[in-house]
Amino acid sequence: MANHLRDRLRAVALLCLASGVLAAPAWADLTKFEIDGRIYTKHLYQNDDSQGLLSLGNPFWPDKVSGHNGVGSEFELTFRGKVSDYVEAGARVASRFGQRWQDWWESGASDFGGQENTSGDSAGMNRAAYMQLRGSYVQLNLRMPGVDWVRIGSSDFGMFNPWTIGKVRYIDRDNGRGYFASGHFGKDDQFQYHVGIIAMPKLFVGPGWSTGLGDPNLGGNAFWSRDWAYAASVRWQPQDETIVRWVADYTQDLEVDKADPDAVGSTNPTCLDQLGNPIPGCVIDHAVDMLSRYSSWNSTLDIDHTFLDVWRVQGLLALSGQRIDQTLTANGVALNQGVFPIVYKDTDAFAGTLRITGNDPWGIGLTLQGEYFNIGQDYNAIFGARREADVLLTDGLVGNGGQLPTMNLANEFIDFDDEWVESCIGWHGGTGLATWEKDETRLRAEYTFITYNQNTQGRDIDKVYPTFLFSEGFTDTAVYDYANTLDRGRDPRSVFKRDQDRHTQIAMTNLRQRWPEAHGLELDAKFKYVSDVDYRRLNGPGALNDDYYGNIFIARAKLSMPLWDGIKVGVLGQIDHWDEQHRTGTPELGYGNDVTDKQTAAFQTQIYWQGVKISYYLEYIHKFQDRERQPDQLWNIIRSKATIEAAW
Amino acid sequence: MRLFSPFRLLTAFACLAIPLTALAGGDATLTLTDPAGDDNGPGTYKYPTAPVYTKGSFDLRKLEIIDKGDKVEFRVTVGAHIEDPWNSKDWDGNGFSVQFAQIYIDTDHEAGKGFTGPLPGLGSLKWADDEAWDKVVLVSPQGRAKLSSETRKAGAMKSAIVIPTVTRAQGSTLIATVKKADLGSTPLNKWGVNVAMQSNEGFPLSSDLLTRPVNETGGEHRFGGGSDGDCDPQVIDIFAGKAKGDAAEVADQHKALAYKCGSQVAHMPMIYPGQ
Numbered sequence: 001m002a003n004h005l006r007d008r009l010r011a012v013a014l015l016c017l018a019s020g021v022l023a024a025p026a027w028a029d030l031t032k033f034e035i036d037g038r039i040y041t042k043h044l045y046q047n048d049d050s051q052g053l054l055s056l057g058n059p060f061w062p063d064k065v066s067g068h069n070g071v072g073s074e075f076e077l078t079f080r081g082k083v084s085d086y087v088e089a090g091a092r093v094a095s096r097f098g099q100r101w102q103d104w105w106e107s108g109a110s111d112f113g114g115q116e117n118t119s120g121d122s123a124g125m126n127r128a129a130y131m132q133l134r135g136s137y138v139q140l141n142l143r144m145p146g147v148d149w150v151r152i153g154s155s156d157f158g159m160f161n162p163w164t165i166g167k168v169r170y171i172d173r174d175n176g177r178g179y180f181a182s183g184h185f186g187k188d189d190q191f192q193y194h195v196g197i198i199a200m201p202k203l204f205v206g207p208g209w210s211t212g213l214g215d216p217n218l219g220g221n222a223f224w225s226r227d228w229a230y231a232a233s234v235r236w237q238p239q240d241e242t243i244v245r246w247v248a249d250y251t252q253d254l255e256v257d258k259a260d261p262d263a264v265g266s267t268n269p270t271c272l273d274q275l276g277n278p279i280p281g282c283v284i285d286h287a288v289d290m291l292s293r294y295s296s297w298n299s300t301l302d303i304d305h306t307f308l309d310v311w312r313v314q315g316l317l318a319l320s321g322q323r324i325d326q327t328l329t330a331n332g333v334a335l336n337q338g339v340f341p342i343v344y345k346d347t348d349a350f351a352g353t354l355r356i357t358g359n360d361p362w363g364i365g366l367t368l369q370g371e372y373f374n375i376g377q378d379y380n381a382i383f384g385a386r387r388e389a390d391v392l393l394t395d396g397l398v399g400n401g402g403q404l405p406t407m408n409l410a411n412e413f414i415d416f417d418d419e420w421v422e423s424c425i426g427w428h429g430g431t432g433l434a435t436w437e438k439d440e441t442r443l444r445a446e447y448t449f450i451t452y453n454q455n456t457q458g459r460d461i462d463k464v465y466p467t468f469l470f471s472e473g474f475t476d477t478a479v480y481d482y483a484n485t486l487d488r489g490r491d492p493r494s495v496f497k498r499d500q501d502r503h504t505q506i507a508m509t510n511l512r513q514r515w516p517e518a519h520g521l522e523l524d525a526k527f528k529y530v531s532d533v534d535y536r537r538l539n540g541p542g543a544l545n546d547d548y549y550g551n552i553f554i555a556r557a558k559l560s561m562p563l564w565d566g567i568k569v570g571v572l573g574q575i576d577h578w579d580e581q582h583r584t585g586t587p588e589l590g591y592g593n594d595v596t597d598k599q600t601a602a603f604q605t606q607i608y609w610q611g612v613k614i615s616y617y618l619e620y621i622h623k624f625q626d627r628e629r630q631p632d633q634l635w636n637i638i639r640s641k642a643t644i645e646a647a648w
Numbered sequence: 649m650r651l652f653s654p655f656r657l658l659t660a661f662a663c664l665a666i667p668l669t670a671l672a673g674g675d676a677t678l679t680l681t682d683p684a685g686d687d688n689g690p691g692t693y694k695y696p697t698a699p700v701y702t703k704g705s706f707d708l709r710k711l712e713i714i715d716k717g718d719k720v721e722f723r724v725t726v727g728a729h730i731e732d733p734w735n736s737k738d739w740d741g742n743g744f745s746v747q748f749a750q751i752y753i754d755t756d757h758e759a760g761k762g763f764t765g766p767l768p769g770l771g772s773l774k775w776a777d778d779e780a781w782d783k784v785v786l787v788s789p790q791g792r793a794k795l796s797s798e799t800r801k802a803g804a805m806k807s808a809i810v811i812p813t814v815t816r817a818q819g820s821t822l823i824a825t826v827k828k829a830d831l832g833s834t835p836l837n838k839w840g841v842n843v844a845m846q847s848n849e850g851f852p853l854s855s856d857l858l859t860r861p862v863n864e865t866g867g868e869h870r871f872g873g874g875s876d877g878d879c880d881p882q883v884i885d886i887f888a889g890k891a892k893g894d895a896a897e898v899a900d901q902h903k904a905l906a907y908k909c910g911s912q913v914a915h916m917p918m919i920y921p922g923q
Contacts, residue, residue: 032876036851080867082876089866139697141865141872147739149697158733159699167733182697194699237703240684240727304729310819312729359819367818388735419738439719439825440814516813517829519793566797568740608797611854647851 004155010641016585032082041073046639053098055415059482064126065098068639072100076134079325086143091136092154093173099129135174151180157231159194162404163318164230164249164298164350166385169410178228192235193305200227200251204408205383206294207324207342208332211253215293217330221265223256226290229383239307248299251383255328257289293328294342296382297321308357310359318351318405320379331463341407341493342380345464349376351405355393365438369393370430377426377495378452379405385409387421394431394448395508397530398422398492407466407493413475415641417617420477422492426453442516448506455501458540465496473583474532474552478600479623479635485582485626485634502534502548518561525557542587566608574600585629592628599623615643658690677836678713678921679826680843684727685884688846689894690905692873694866696847700746706845706884711751711891715828715836716801722812722824724749724843725789730817732789739850744817748817748848748858749787751824754779754840754918755832768801769852769859770844770912771874771882773905779840779918783831785810787824789848790858798865801857837922844916845885847871881905881914891919 043578044053045068046105052067076094083089099106105120108128116122137153141547154174158167159182162414168176178198184190202211202224212222231249238244256263261271261284302316332340355371371393385411390402401419409421429450436443461467473489480488508528515521530551537543560570585591599622607614623635687707688694695701704727712723714772726747734745750770754762762780766773775781788795792811799806810831822919847860849869862882866872874880888900900917907914 037850080870082863082865082867085865088865090868139868141697141867182699192703213835240704306729306819312819359820359821437816437818439716439721442816514813520813562796563791566801567791568791569795606791606793608794610800613794648854 019075023475034080036078036647037643038076038078038079039073040075041071041644043071043640043642045069045641048637051100053100054413055418056412056480056482059412063098063125070102072097072098073129075131083138086141087138088141089136089138092134093131094128094134095131096126097129098126100127103127146185147181147183149182153177155180155196155198157196157198159196160231160233160249161245161300162385162389162391163300163316163381164224164247165196165198165229165383166381166389166404169385169387171413186236189236192237194231194233196229196231198229200224200229200253200383202227204252204341204386205229206253207239207329207340207344207358208336209341209408212255212293212328215328215330216335217328218264218293220253221256221258223254223290227251227253245302245304246300248297249383250297251295252292254290255293257291260289262286291324291325291328291583292323295323296380297383298384308361310361310477312355312357312359314353314355314357316351316353318379320351320376320381320405321348322346322380322382327411333461333466334463337469338461338465339469340466342382343378343465343496346645347378347380349378349380351375351379353391360437365436367435367437369433369435370451371433372430373424374428375405375426375453377423377501379425380408381406382408384408390421391445392424392427392431394506395446395528396422396424397532398477398506399507403427407495411480411492412482416619416639417479417641420475420492422475423495425495428453440516442510442512442551444508444510446506446508448504450504450506452495452500452502454496457499457501459496459498459500461496461498466494467496468494471497473550473580473594474530474550474578474594474596476598476623478598478621479637487630497534499537499538501536501538502532504533505531508534521559521561523557523559524553528552528554530554537587540587542590545582546585546587546591547582551579553577553579555596560604568606570604572600574598574603576600589612590629592630594628595626597624597626609641611646611648614643616640616642652766661841665828673802677715677716678711678839678841678917678920680711680841680887680891682708682710682887682891683893683895684709685897686898686901687727687873689862689881689884690907691902693862693884694872696860696866696869698868700731700733702731705730706847708749708843708845708885709889709893711841711843711887713836713839713841716825717920718828719813720826720836722751722785722787722826724751724822724824725917726820726822726845729820730822732817732821734850736741736789740793741789742791742815742817745788746847747787747789747822747861748846749822750783750844750846751763751785751787752842752844752916752918752921753783753785753831755782755834755838757838757840757920759923761806766844766916767809768803768880769856770846772879772907773844773881773883773916775916781808781918783808783810785812785824785826785831787812787815787822788858789815790850795858798852798857801855807872828913839922840918840920842881842916842918843885844888845909847881875907875909877909879909880907881912881916883916884914887919888917891921 004201048202050067053070053072054066057063057066074097078092080090106123106127107121108125109121110124111121135154140150156173157165180196182194211224211227221456229251233247236244258267261268271279298320300318304314306312331344333344353373358368384406392403396403401421403424427450429449433446468491469485470491471494475489510526513523530552534548536546556574558572562568581593582591583594602619604617618640627632707727710725714721727752730744732745759778762782764775764780797811814825849860852858862871862874864876889897904917905914
């Protein structure tokens with residue numbers, strides 16, 4: 001433990017001793033106690049009239065936090081204590097984010113009908129900045145044969161993988177709780193395992209992003225207190241160069257069997273039918289039967305092998321499946337306009353990737369990577385990583401946040417400068433990536449070809465396959481709105497269409513050059529071209545006139561340099577030109593050709609000073625959307641984000 | 649018959665790759681080698697329990713120092729592929745997350761010149777007077793702005809800290825490029841060097857320079873097997889003996905890093921491969 005902290009705690013202990021509050025033996029325990037603190041303040045401003053602290057908040061419910069103009073703070077304390085030689089315990093408490101500095105008096109009450117007014121008792125808990133327990137755990141470091149530790153409480157699930165149970169996104173990093181254990185066994189501890197029994201979040205892991213709550217088929221009687229996920233991973237490293245991993249999970253959403261006479265709201269409370277006759281098998285025994293509303297499983301087997309020191313092969317096979325009881329699960333595809341995170345039927349699917357990397361095999365600074373991927377159209381990691389992970393090598397179509405094999409992506413609770421993730425369900429193709437690095441120069445070039453396992457005609461998107469309502473057009477992540485009132489293009493979760501015959505090519509080059517002699521000046525330039533072709537309908541009237549041809553050009557350059565110790569500044573410029581023929585329309589009315597031009601300029605600085613981190617990002621976007629069949633659209637956006645973070 | 653089956657493509661790729669790989673060669677000026685499996689400090693240290701600290705992540709295997717004219721390239725190889733589980737690009741980092749290597753250099757091999765204690769955060773560790781270090785290269789995942797800000801904690805040692813112009817990860821190797829002028833004018837073959845292998849802690853204790861503590865009992869993000877006091881060396885692996893990778897160097901390391909609170913301070917040996 002650090003001197004300063006111990007000194008501080010000793011001082012506290014001595015003060016307590018002097019005042020007679022603390023008994024002397026407690027001193028020894030205090031020296032085994034760590035406290036980390038953090039205050040984070042964010043300023044978000046834009047030349048519009050929305051109020052809030054978050055660019056993109058809850059996509060479904062009004063959250064009183066989202067908006068583009070506001071400043072607010074968050075405070076957290078993380079505690080770690082050594083209980084004994086074998087036991088560690090910890091917790092994090094953090095204030096709820098969303099209270100703007102102008103919310104002087106908001107108490108957390110939502111009196112007066114929850115309407116905002118001058119009372120100070122109106123805006124609810126989201127604006128009260130109350131302290132909330134976010135993570136608590138006890139870890140038993142057993143150090144016994146076969147079991148290293150057992151953990152009860154919070155975990156970020158980092159021991160599994162994005163294809164099964166993904167590492168939880170940062171803002172939820174310790175909201176997941178369960179029972180976990182890990183250990184080693186075998187010769188030279190070649191095997192390492194993790195197992196977990198995880199309390200499933202009532203939000204997001206299931207049909208309609210729910211384990212029953214809000215499902216109309218359950219009639220307001222959802223039961224989620226016994227919904228658990230089970231996961232295991234085994235890592236076998238027989239030699240330094242070879243690692244074999246198996247990871248699997250199973251999720252189980254249980255609901256009450258309403259035919260059980262003991263259930264609240266039972267359809268058979270007396271075990272008699274309408275004629276008064278006993279119902280066979282119906283017994284009142286004060287025990288309630290359960291039914292499975294939804295279950296899913298995902299499993300991966302991957303091999304990571306290095307040979308000749310510099311060549312690395314990584315292969316992964318994955319399977320995915322789900323079972324739905326449609327009497328307990330409402331059809332969100334039909335009822336929610338296709339905004340639904342699963343296919344509405346039982347599914348089984350496979351996926352596989354094979355990546356080969358040559359780490360500078362010829363000693364000239366050239367690294368080569370190639371990847372083949374084939375992800376089944378019904379693969380869906382419902383509890384997989386939702387963001388902050390990436391399973392493919394490619395830069396992808398939108399953003400550089402990564403590609404994930406789930407429709408449960410979380411491009412939400414983010415600000416305008418955060419990265420985006422996209423679903424790679426159904427992708428089938430390959431990527432080649434060459435990286436040349438020499439001293440202060442790094443040059444990367446990528447080519448990717450993708451076809452789609454979803455390519456078919458006449459898919460049932462009315463009752464089975466979700467489309468997320470908007471499947472057409474290149475996605476604009478910079479000017480995005482959930483409801484798509486501003487024609488922002490395809491939802492990154494939308495992987496199904498009624499008629500599709502699509503293939504995509506991506507070419508990307510990226511140059512990073514540093515000049516130490518010029519005070520560390522750094523250039524990061526990127527050019528990307530996406531050719532996206534979808535012949536849509538292949539037969540029938542108008543089939544020849546609905547073909548989509550998207551030619552997407554994006555050029556970006558950033559110059560940055562350190563001014564002096566701890567201060568870095570940068571300027572950025574980006575030009576987008578999206579030429580999309582037959583971008584939107586209908587078979588009946590025809591399709592229009594749209595051209596989007598966008599110019600972005602930005603200034604950025606980061607300052608590290610005496611333990612405080614300050615960052616500032618100022619951006620101007622000019623976007624013009626020339627649309628053939630709808631009115632043109634213009635954006636002139638100026639927006640900024642400033643954060644101040646002090647941690648100790 | 650299919651001309652382009654995956655198996656044929658892989659075979660062709662391997663046939664091309666293997667002979668070309670044989671052509672690969674480095675021009676390392678100095679090379680140190682370390683045996684596998686000694687990533688336990690004085691013999692008792694354990695990794696943190698979080699899964700990001702994979703086996704071998706801090707197990708030094710090799711240090712190569714390559715003279716590139718007006719630049720010097722340092723290559724630190726460990727016993728695991730270097731991953732980036734904390735998405736370093738999100739915090740202006742260098743493409744890896746958990747490793748932090750400090751390369752100590754004695755450019756003169758003279759007593760009375762240089763430093764005989766470590767940078768803050770490495771606990772209790774001393775250098776012999778005639779092996780005192782003069783420069784230390786920080787191979788960190790942190791971006792230059794944060795790293796340079798943190799050097800304020802080094803006090804008088806700050807002027808001896810060298811931040812690479814480029815730091816990156818490739819396979820299981822950390823690569824750092826340094827301006828030769830920042831290291832002084834002594835020829836490389838006169839140097840004494842060693843590496844203190846540590847772990848990057850983005851939110852360190854206020855007196856530590858981005859290092860992860862070693863405690864008596866390990867934790868999710870704390871090394872274990874050390875002392876809760878200040879008497880243990882907070883390094884996970886170093887080079888020892890003649891740094892040729894001999895198995896006996898494991899014992900040399902354990903002996904060098906052995907400590908007894910109140911009576912014995914761990915010792916950091918410097919390796920002089922050119923002498």
